[in-house]
Amino acid sequence: MLRYMLHPVTLVSAGALALTLLLASFPQASLTAAIRGISIWWEVLFPALFPFFVISELLLGFGIVHFFGTLLDPMMRPLFRIPGSGGFVMTMGFVAGYPIGARLTAQLYEQKLIGRVEGERLVALTTSSDPIFLIGAVAVGFFHNAALVPVLASAHYGGSILIGLLMRFHGRSEQAPSPASTASGQPRLTAALTAMHRARLADGRPLGQLLSDAIAAALRLMMVVGGLVVFFSVMMEGMTSAGAIPILATLVQTVFALIGLPEALSPAVINGLFEVTLGVKTAASGSALLMHQTAIAAWVLSWGGLSVHAQVVSLLSRTGMRYKPFLLARFIHGFIATLLVYALWGWMGPSM
Incomplete structure (x- = not known):
């Protein structure tokens, strides 16, 4: 009986039923939230994303991925155990932010340029915030402090x-690597242009x-x-109207009390668990020390929020790539980014 109750289909069905009841119980609040979500998407x-989606599709059609695949193969394979084409995905992912990395990874898999395990490594490495959001929205817009950019970005x-270096050990015995790009006796740049x-x-x-x-494709x-x-x-x-969010906040406050973090930042963690923008905005408006606020903001950016997770899952759903490695990578990324803020604060943090 317990096995059927914990089956994913049962859990998803129960969640959908609970959400339906919440919509019926709080229709006005749900409508306001839907309008707010549409506003965030449209404005x-x-x-921010549509131009990059179009450009990435064009670059794939022009063969730029094959160019990068041949040119960067000697660097990407030893470091990350990913084909050189992953260098293009890493660049686009860091420049454009989530979920561009997952989109391009799925396309490389469909074109048989990477294998499943390599794709799981690549999407874990390339799922990050874009610099415009990190600098303009988070540091300047929410914190009103451009001096946070070096420590937050680092x-x-x-x-x-x-995470990319750690993920190179993922799936070492599961799948043979994809064939390495060969220069066929040509200079590397010449071979890359030929491949393109x-x-x-x-x-x-x-x-x-x-x-x-x-x-x-970008519009879809x-x-x-x-x-x-x-x-x-x-x-x-x-969940907020039903009182579930305060319960989660109480649990987070208990954990924060055990590890010495300000309990006032627990709402930022709860909001960031679901959505990035709301999480970092809540962290910036908290009443704790700036160092703690920045550390929580770094966790939110690196975790990505369940909204981003759902976007990545939808992009990878037809590839056979698994969600569990991505989930683990995001959890570890958030932990590492938080520790790095504390480690780098004395060196790169703003002077008080």
Whole structure:
């Protein structure tokens, strides 16, 4: 009996039923939360992500991934046990932020440029906040302190690199690595250009069709992202109205009391558990020391929020890549980023 009660289908069904009851019990609050979620999607996420989605599709069609795959293979394989094409994904992921890394990883898997385990390593490495959000929204917009950028960026992106190095040990015995890029006796740059040219010829689509396909694919993905943002916004509002969030906050406060962190920051952890923007905004508005507030903000950025997790799962759902390694990587990333803030604060933190 217990096995059936804990089955994923049973748990998801129970969660959907509970959410339906919350919607019926608090219709006005749910509507307000849905409107707020749509506003975040349209005013923040759409203009920030849509251009990168289109550009990434175009670059794939032009063979840029194959260029990077040949050029960066000697670096990416020894460090991260990922093919050189992962260097392109890592660059785009760090520049554009989540969920670009997961999107490109799924595309590389579909094109058979990486294997399943390599894809799991890559998506764990490349899921991070974009610098514009970290600098403009978090440090300047929420904290009103640009001096936080060095320590916050070092903790977040340094944690990403450490996760990549740790993930190289993931699945070592599960799957043989994909074939290494070969230069065939040519200089590395020449071989990379040749690989790009061959990939472009193999794609074969004219520029007009390539651009049209890129825009259509980006719009489909943006609709998925927007739907998930609205869903989690409504879910959080329903849980707050039902009194579930204060219960979770009490549990977090108990943990904070044990490890010596300010209990006043527990709402930031609860909000960040579900959604990044709300979590870092709550951390910035707290009443604790700036060092503690920054550490919690780094945890929220590195954890990503269940909203981002759901976006990544939706992108990887057709690839066979597993969610568990990604979940573990995000948990460890949040822990590492928090520790890095405390370790680097005396050196890189703002002077008080």
